[in-house]
Amino acid sequence: MTGAAPRPGVGEIAVLVVEDEPLTAEAHAEFVGRVPGFRVTGTVNNAQAAMAFLKQHRVDMVLLDFNLPDAHGLEICRALRMARADVDVIAVTANRDLPSVRAAVSLGVVQYILKPFTFRSLQDKLVQYREFRQQLRDGASISGQLDIDRALATLRRGGGESLPSGLTEATLQDVSRVLQEQRAAAADTGLSALEVATRSNLSRVTARRYLEHLVDSGPVQRHQRHGRSGRPEIEYRWTAS
Template sequence: MSEPLAVLVVDDDVRVARINAAYVAKVPGFRVAAEAHSAARALDVIASRPVDLILLDQHLPDGSGLDLVRRLRESGHHTDVIMVTAARDLATVQAAMRLGALQYLVKPFTFAGLRSKLEAYAALRRTLAGGGEAEQAEVDRIFGALASAATPNELPKGHSPTTAELVRQVLLAAPGPLSAQEIADRAGISRQTAQRYLKLLDRTGRVRLTLRYGETGRPEHRYAWVPAGPGTAV
């Protein structure tokens, strides 16, 4: 039997860190290596013991979570990172992607939301541990593994888990409902593509559709993300 994956929980709020750690401990195949409430403490932990995954808040008392990731990469540490933060601006989301964060979980979230991310991460680790070479279909599955944890389990033919995740991140980062054109602009995709994915997410109950009436013409469709299921928010 393989050893549980060691997780470092980093959050400036002690209470939130404890809740997140308790969530991690409930997911089979994972254990909490330590909690840290600052970037400096996180660096000390990583230097002193093996850590497979960091659940990382963006807002820390001695810097940002992304600055911590930069310092880790510059020092040769390639520990996997999942951002767990209230930061919703797309600039931060984009920077996290460029620094190699595997996922981005926006607060508040439920235990089910975090569990799905961890289970997808564990599945990815198992796939990569097999070694060898991969055909294009396998590469696509690997790159879509974490994104699909936040979208319908089986997407219809012609739909990409990566694009569905991109639309989801745009909706999560928005302070209120958006139009299809606004979503397309923020995601960097066409309006037609945005509408196709929004229809899919609407059918699966992941977005809420409302209408905004102007002075003339047809009402504008507006979309907002619907959190997955009931649960305790963090």
């Protein structure tokens, strides 16, 4: 477990990042820290450390990986509900099976984000969650069904409107995954648009559009590929962590 960050300020949402891969945990914490209104108070790498941290520190929301080395993330959710803890959970997981999704919903998970994801995807979910908390904060007035429906609707807005025209979230996730896998295999070597296109079953032009969007949104950087004959080539590297 890393050391706890400074205590969140008044009105800030205190976040615990639970992720078994240290580099990924750092990347997720960095992402959260870039969204106004949120403060990461700690990162842990397993379920036991997560429960210990939650007992000792104020936490409003847990960014929770489900595939932990000592327990499934759903077990943490069940423990929190049994303890009646006033903590919300946003699941961050590669689990796409329907039983996991249903179990997460039944245990009160407020958002479910599939890995790999971009900063923009997480930002959209966090902003929705922040707006939800603001609408249902202590002392807020609920006059009727419409107010409740509006509050819950903030959690269910699609994030597609933040993408440029012609881009889809599913393909963006595929391109992101290819770059992240390349980083894991060879941290100092990126991929060209053609190489990404080949691995993603896209055209080169389409792959380049997604890559340039990832550069603009933050997690990817361009680099010039040296040491090859002919025209210099641009490669793209996932550098979010």
